[in-house]
Amino acid sequence: MGKLQKPLKRKFDANIKEKVATSTSEHKETDEENEDFLQDNEEVRENDSSDSEGDIENSDSENENYESFEEESEEDNDNLSESDAEEKDSGGEEQEASSSDEEENIEENDRQETNSKTVNTTNDEYDEYDTSDEEDIRNTIGNIPKNWYDEYKHLGYDWDGQQIIKPNTGDHLDEFLKRMEDPNFWRTVKDPQTGQNVILSDDDINLIKRIRAQKIPDVSFDEYAPWIEWFTSQVEQMPIRKIPESKSSFLPSKDEARKVSKLVHALKMGWIKTREEQAKLRAKKEPQFYMLWSTDDQPEEMRRIHKHIPAPKRLLPGHAESYNPPPEYLFDDRELKQWNKLKETPSKRKLHFLPQKYDSLRQVPAYPRYIKERFLRCLDLYLCPRAIKMKLNIEPESLVPKLPSPRDLQPFPTTLAIEYKGHTDMVRTISTDKTGQYLLSGSDDCTIKIWEVNTGRCVKTVITESVVRCVEWCPNGALSLVLVACGNQVLLINPGVGDFVVRNRTDEVLKEVPHNDVIVTERVKSTVQWYEPEPNMYEKGVRIQLNHFKMVSQVTWHGKGDYFGSVMPEGQSRSVLISQISKRKSQLPFTKSKGLVQRILFHPTKPVLFVATQRHVRIYDLLKQAQIKKLMTNSKWISTIAIHPGGDNLLVGTYDRKMLWFDLDLSTKPYQTLRLHGTAVRGVAYHKRYPLFASGSDDRSLIVSHGMVYNDLLKNALIVPLKRLQDHQAFNDFGILDVHFHPLQPWVFSSGADSTIKLYSN
Amino acid sequence: MVAKRKKKYSTGEAAQFMTRKAALKKLQLSLNDFRHLCILKGIYPREPRNRKRAQKGQTGIKTLYHVKDIQFLLHEPIIWKLRDYKIFNKKVGRARAIRDFENLHKYLNNHPTLKLDHIVKERYPTFLDALRDLDDCLTLCFLFSTFPSLAHVPRDQSALCQRLTMEFLHAIIEAKALRKVFISIKGYYYQAEIKGETITWIVPHHFSFEPQQKSEVDFKIMSIFVEFYTILLGFVNYRLYHSLNLHYPPKFSSQSTIDDVEKNIVDEEAFVSERVSALNYPILKVTTDLIQDDVTIDNFALDEDPNKVEEAKKEAEKVKKLKTLFKGLKFFLNREVPREPLVFLIRCFGGEVSWDKVLFIGSTFDENDETITHQIIDRPSMPKQYISRYYIQPQWVFDSINARELLPVEKYFMGEVLPPHLSPFIDPERDQQYIPPEERALYDPSVLEDQYKKDENIIQEMTNAEEESNQESNVEEEKIREKETNKSKLSVSTGEVYKEVPWEKSRQERQEYKLREKMIKKKHKKLYNSMMEGRKERAKAIWLLRKKRRLHDEKKATEKVGKSRKQE
Structure with a gap:
């Protein structure tokens, strides 16, 4: 009831004003009525205690809608003027109570008056007031708009919670008939509470008429009753109380002043805000949007991030991420296992999610890692270092150098033509005579064999004392002589094949031992001794025999066929020896050790010697006796070298799989590094006439390449690998040991560790 | 006098970069504030060309910022706001500790707020830049719009996100800008094209929020991002609405079937926001005259490839058709179908859509409407069916949009096993x-x-094979017998013509290529190898x-x- 009281009070306020207005006119009426009134008043007081509630309810129902509206607005007011209300509360409550009491009395009075005329003295007050209520109480929906029930077949609920069904209202025809027939039709009204028709009585109609005419509804009410002066209009001259007014009542309250000043100060300082200010502030705190960019694409000048790198966008999903992917995207058992295995290192997984299939959209659950993924993206955006990376948009094929097609570079050896079988151990070295008719080979089975190239027949076999490490046919066509390095010896053998005249001439030339007076130094003497062969050796073909102090690994002819060089890797400072056949004399060109000498080579035309040590190739001028150049190979261990017949290009094979092409005019660094082989390169060779070179390695492959050297100095050599030939068998991890070109034809020989020699022809 | 020796690392790359610690010292900020600032201002670490040099010779990996970025931060007014926050927190903490509620109340009322408008303009010089960067913004806002009130997420943030994202969807609907859609296991992917920029965003499936471990996800950081993104999205929305001649914030035309009674009951704001999230009411336009956006492409490109021009024309035609894909169709969504994505899609392509009145506000017609052409349904069977409409599964809508035409409905009928749902984002021209x-x-x-x-065929073969298997055994025996008889006779076999082996040539070419491969420069070798590996x-x-x-x-x-x- 507490809430209800306030609106009531307001209503009573309105009533009392009315009353006052009327009472002023009635003021001067007789006392009779006054007494009457007083009596009535007493009666009412009795009622009051028992019936005040019903009374209020009654008034409630009279103007429900109005009240409910009032209530709301009142509440609003409340909120607005809380402080006011509080102040009032303390002082005003008593007043309120008393005034409301009075007002009730007055109203009661009013009613009593009207009733007293019709029903004189009836004590049963329920009869009077509650008649209308009882009807209403059947419907329990309370004080709500009745049109809410328009759509339903019931219009509310009774006390038992049962629907009150709308009474059957006839159709339009019925209504029409009623209108025609029923004399009371015009005074029939539908009760919104019950939905039933009610026939208004004459009194009711009068009442309505009066209200419409804006008269006071109660007929008996006398508008012009005499004025009753409730409060005297005379002004008292003397105070009623004896005590004079205190001084403080004339002075403004200090306490209040303090409070007010505090409030004013707080307002001034902005600590508290007026309601308007508060609303403004609240609006300000909400983001306000406006036209930030005036145009689509013209930026305004302002300071911005230095060289901004926009964050890359997320990758768009593929089929696998679909809720209903094609079946092949789902993981099978193996993939699932792999997925689970990489639980610790999810970055290694191919997909960052597990593809799943749902039969319908209804079954798709929320993705459990969704928030985490968004969070990681946030972290990426502000924590991940950014850099502009150029993305290569090329085909890998474009990286492969454009080279002429091998078909245009023919002829070159392509097919295996002849196999030379006969050795029983690996064939370390091969060589051909100048005409290309015979092939010489030296093997670990302590033999050298001479083969006829075209037939593949072994013409001759010479047994040596130890392993043959190097053989080479004399480049001089006038001599039929072969250089063989086996063990500590170097043998000069007349192979006894080929032109008869040349064979005999060679024997004759070598028969006469030239006499020379030059004293051989002790250093040379301790290094090498020249011997005439013993008769049985002579039979074999040996014409001269040189005994060295260390194992000889390589021998090589000078281009004219008079000088030859031999290499003893363990010989320290005496590892390179140059000997002359015509004078039967040797000399040691170097006084100091330059490292582990691998190979030496004479320049084809100039008096220049190439010495390959473990890492470098040194070039010496033999006339000036000085080093010309030192070639940097950038590799760990040189295995072999070969020189282009032009003399300006050098090919170096290394044990670390590389082949280095040096252009001697260009620089000391390799012009090109070829990594054609998978393992150590053991043999390289140039063709004397064709622009070809070949290399053999431990991976059993022989690679023939085109190596064109131009006379024009501005043009660099053209190198094109042409053909890979892989026919040798592997033996003890060795493949091809030596490679040699046919001097006239584009054919190549290769000797392998599988104790065969193969000839490839075009 | 000897010239003063130049100190190492005082110029070049070393002078260009700054570690995070140095940056903190220079800005006089705590790590948290610095992070806040970096996120709002869009400052990120940079990868130096040479890390060792940039780190002044220090080893290890440090977070390096560009010096100019840090200098850029130095004059930022929001640094002062961040300091205000610090003071505010101190004051509030103290007032709370000594139970000085009067002051506490006062402080809380004067809570400092960050104003980020200028940062949006600074980070996105033009509207197009903002559109380009909208992907993350939308995705995160859509996620946040599903969030409940959390510890480090301000209470009104998710509400704001919800409002802004719904407004954005309305803009997309009005502009008919949607192009591709995809249902993934993570959520719905949408791709729209606005002013030539493709924007892709993800909307998670229902009930996407679940509490996260503190070590897994830090909502505070995400909330800072959202703080910025909401402002960005608001401005983008504003401009989008204006370019589409719409009122911002959205208004609804009075005639849009809204009862006055209802309007009285609900308060104005909630009423509008509900209409907005229903996505089913057209928004009021500022002017009623239509904008002609379908400008025909003039044939200027003489030097260009004519095929390309032709292709572009075809594409434009297709897009035009796509915009009115569902025009004239009336859809009804069943209760179990996710309402929001489907309403968005159907409205985007000009269809009419409704749902059960009880389900959500904004339904426009009932299920018993005879003019409904499609009822979208996601259950195996239905007791009462209308003959006048197709009962299809929601995937049909998605697949039709991606195919840019109305697909035949047979495969998508109620209870059918659906064909696979394919991603529309795959570029068919990419090889491999x-x-x-x-x-x-x-x-x-x-x-x-x-x-x-x-x-x-496979089925037939299998059936045939089994039948034959019985007969085969007999046949084989016969064959053997025949062979034996044949052997004894003298016969002359016809000579075979030597045919060139067809793969010989290719084999040779491959071999040649392999040799050529070895000639790749050392510089390119690794790249080549990795490419080939890939x-x-x-x-x-x-x-x-x-x-x-x-x-x-x-x-x-x-x-x-x-x-x-x-x-x-």
Whole structure:
């Protein structure tokens, strides 16, 4: 009831004003009525205690809608003027109570008056007031708009919670008939509470008429009753109380002043805000949007991030991420296992999610890692270092150098033509005579064999004392002589094949031992001794025999066929020896050790010697006796070298799989590094006439390449690998040991560790 | 006098970069504030060219910022706001500790707020830049719009996100800008094209929020991002609405079937926001005259490839058709169908849509409306069905949009096993990628028919093979006998013509290429190898997928055979 009281009070306020207005006119009426009134008043007081509630309810129902509206607005007011209300509360409550009491009395009075005329003295007050209520109480929906029930077949609920069904209202025809027939039709009204028709009585109609005419509804009410002066209009001259007014009542309250000043100060300082200010502030705190960019694409000048790198966008999903992917995207058992295995290192997984299939959209659950993924993206955006990376948009094929097609570079050896079988151990070295008719080979089975190239027949076999490490046919066509390095010896053998005249001439030339007076130094003497062969050796073909102090690994002819060089890797400072056949004399060109000498080579035309040590190739001028150049190979261990017949290009094979092409005019660094082989390169060779070179390695492959050297100095050599030939068998991890070109034809020989020699022809 | 020796690392790359610690010291900020600032201002660490030099010789990996970035932060006014926050927190903490509620209240009322408008303009110089960067913004805002009140997420943030995202969807609907959609296991992917920029965003499935471990996800950081993104999205919305001649914030035309009574009951704001999130009411336009946006492409490009121009024209035509894909169709969503994505899609492409009145506000017609053409349904059966409409599963809508035409509905009927849902984001021109047969069928419908035929063939073969197996044994015996008889006779076999082996040439070429491969420069060798490796890996992945598909198809075929046999 507490809430209800306030609106009531307001209503009573309105009533009392009315009353006052009327009472002023009635003021001067007789006392009779006054007494009457007083009596009535007493009666009412009795009622009051028992019936005040019903009374209020009654008034409630009279103007429900109005009240409910009032209530709301009142509440609003409340909120607005809380402080006011509080102040009032303390002082005003008593007043309120008393005034409301009075007002009730007055109203009661009013009613009593009207009733007293019709029903004189009836004590049963329920009869009077509650008649209308009882009807209403059947419907329990309370004080709500009745049109809410328009759509339903019931219009509310009774006390038992049962629907009150709308009474059957006839159709339009019925209504029409009623209108025609029923004399009371015009005074029939539908009760919104019950939905039933009610026939208004004459009194009711009068009442309505009066209200419409804006008269006071109660007929008996006398508008012009005499004025009753409730409060005297005379002004008292003397105070009623004896005590004079205190001084403080004339002075403004200090306490209040303090409070007010505090409030004013707080307002001034902005600590508290007026309601308007508060609303403004609240609006300000909400983001306000406006036209930030005036145009689509013209930026305004302002300071911005230095060289901004926009964050890359997320990758768009593929089929696998679909809720209903094609079946092949789902993981099978193996993939699932792999997925689970990489639980610790999810970055290694191919997909960052597990593809799943749902039969319908209804079954798709929320993705459990969704928030985490968004969070990681946030972290990426502000924590991940950014850099502009150029993305290569090329085909890998474009990286492969454009080279002429091998078909245009023919002829070159392509097919295996002849196999030379006969050795029983690996064939370390091969060589051909100048005409290309015979092939010489030296093997670990302590033999050298001479083969006829075209037939593949072994013409001759010479047994040596130890392993043959190097053989080479004399480049001089006038001599039929072969250089063989086996063990500590170097043998000069007349192979006894080929032109008869040349064979005999060679024997004759070598028969006469030239006499020379030059004293051989002790250093040379301790290094090498020249011997005439013993008769049985002579039979074999040996014409001269040189005994060295260390194992000889390589021998090589000078281009004219008079000088030859031999290499003893363990010989320290005496590892390179140059000997002359015509004078039967040797000399040691170097006084100091330059490292582990691998190979030496004479320049084809100039008096220049190439010495390959473990890492470098040194070039010496033999006339000036000085080093010309030192070639940097950038590799760990040189295995072999070969020189282009032009003399300006050098090919170096290394044990670390590389082949280095040096252009001697260009620089000391390799012009090109070829990594054609998978393992150590053991043999390289140039063709004397064709622009070809070949290399053999431990991976059993022989690679023939085109190596064109131009006379024009501005043009660099053209190198094109042409053909890979892989026919040798592997033996003890060795493949091809030596490679040699046919001097006239584009054919190549290769000797392998599988104790065969193969000839490839075009 | 000797010239003063230059100190190392005082110029060059070392002077360009700054570690995070140095940056903190220079800015006089705590790490948290610095992080806040970096996120709002869009400052990120940079990868130096040479890390060792940039780190002044220090080893290890440090977070390096560009010096100019830090200098840029130095004059930022929001640094002062961040300091205000610090003071505010101190004051509030103290007031709370000494139970000085009067002051506490006062402080809380004067809570400092960050104003980020200038940062939006600074980070996105033009509207197009903002659109380009909208992906993350939208995705995060859509996620946050599903969030409840959390510890480090301000209470009104999710509400704001919800409002802004819904407004954005309205803009997309009005502009008819949506192009592609995809249902993934993570959520719905949408791709729209606004002013030539493609924007892709993800909306999670229902109930996406679940509490996260503190070590896993830090909502505070995400909240800072959202703080900025909401402002960005608001401004983008504003401009979008204006370019579409719409009121911002959105208003609804009075005639849009809203009862006055209802309007009285609900308060104005909630009422509008509900209409907005219903997505089913057209927004009021500022002017009613139509904008002609379909400008015909003039044929200027003389020097360009005519094929390309032709293609572009075709594409434009297709897009135009796509915009009115569902025009004239009336959809009704069943209760179990996710309402928001489908309403958005259907409205985007000009369809009419409604749902059960009880489900959500904004339904425009009832289920018993006879003019409904499609009812979207996601349950195996339905007791009461109307003959006048198709009962289809929601995937039809998605697939139709991606195919840019109304697909035949047979495969999507109620209770049917759905065809696979394919991603529309795959570029068909990229080489070395697996294309599932269903996708190939999109480009060339004959493929799928072939596939079915093949299946049938397999089935037939299998049935035939089993029948034959009984006969085979007899046949073989006969054959052996025949052979024996043949052997004894003298015969002259015809000579064989020497044919060039067809693969010999290719083999030779491959060999030549292999040798040429060895001639690649050392500089490019690694790149080449890695590229080839990648290629090989991709080929392997394709092979694997193809194999899996084949096995799957075979398995299915055998199952079919088994079934048919059982029926017999």
